[in-house]
Amino acid sequence: MPSLGTGLNVLIGLAAAPLLPGIIARVKAMVAGRRGPPPLQGYYDLIRLLHKDHLRSRTATWVFGGAPAVGLAAVVCGLLLMPVGRQPAFFSFEGDWMVLLGCLALARWCAILAALDTGSGFAAMGASRDACFSALAEPALFILLAGLARQTGELSLSGMVAGLAPSAGLTDAPGLALLAAALGLALLAENARIPVDDPNTHLELTMIHEALVLEQAGPDLALMLYGAALKLWLFGLLLMNLLVAFADSFAVWCGMILMAAGIGVVESAMARLRLLKVPPLLVGAAALAALGFALIWRTTP
């Protein structure tokens, strides 16, 4: 049910999401021995981009102009469905986890349409890669959320997260750990982080997400960047809900900062995988999720 506390969680998410990429960049810089950009750099970038003019390709149609807004709206809808630890989501109904995945798919679909709409070869290449990898990451997400549904016997995200802490015992630990591992891999893939995609690269042959948003500039790009930050926030919340389902929202916020720092460390320690190596990784994530699902299926009475 919509309430003040759950609405506050959504607002905090909307306000704090650009912080996460800033923390990741800061941690990466610190590990590399540099000072790095301030953690608030994400906000500065957004403000700077919002002050710029609209610059759109002459071949682009209204699809290009509308896609960033629709994509952002889809991610915000997803955020409304996501509980925060012990606190339920703003909206909650049976089967909302499918709507959540649908929202994410819609956001990606908009980005891909916008990229294709410009007729730019590189943007289309990025769109193709993004579509391919997200299609491989999606089964993992579906299977792991289905596993949570089986574990708790609930069909809404809020119900799943609320039921997770009391229902899970030592017997379920291996299954849930596998689901968490699969979610971690899906998080890195869906948010275009190393080892799947390097957010810093601007080399045409290797970039995936950066190529997808290559044609956007100014406020359009700001919407895309903000949408990407919100998506990272959304996945972070999902991971936190799985790991610390019993925690209150303050503990979840702290967990999110730790998670961003963790992503920064992973990005510093690993190199990007070759493009051909990414599909086996994502199929592996789906296999992990399937294994976890099978274990939970067996151990839950």
Add this chain to the structure above:
Amino acid sequence: MTAWENMLLAAVLLTGFAAVGSSRLATGIRALGAQGVLVGVLPLVHSVAGWNPRMVGFGAVVATTKGVLFPWLLSRAIRASQTRRETEPVVGYGASLALAAVLLPAAFWLADRAPLAVSQAGALMAPTAFTLMGMGLFLMVARRTAVSQVLGYLMLENGIHTFGLTVFTHLPLLVELGVLMDAFVAVFAMGIAIDHINREFDHMDTTRLTSLKG
């Protein structure tokens, strides 16, 4: 006890996935070594009655044979042949992983229907055994290098060992040692065969052996 057993079995399955999904032979050998140790320790966790010296001793023998001896033999084989990775598998690694993931529910289905002897085994024991056997067979069919096929054989053996645990709490020592001895001799003989293939043809691609004339 079931909780620890389940964790161990999940780890066993993960090593199986690692062996099926990696192109590097060294990774496969290491995964199978870890799997051997886990399978060796399994009876200790599985036992309801508690430990006795015989079980501990046998677990140690299985773990050292499968975790140290076999990997050492196989590492020597790949070092001698300078083969680092499986370059052209019959089935690709992504598809292999997907197949392994499909194998799991099939094994659950099979374990539910197979008329198993009554035992205290947890719900995961028999399905894990079937999955290991399936993945082992799959590795033997879908890989070209001789070492990968030996890895498949070992995984099949691990599956049979695990399946044995579902039927008996502990097998007679003689039977267990006999099976282990067989596996050892088989790996030894395959190691020698790999060496011979390698010395004769400078590679260990077994598919090309089919064109040999007597």
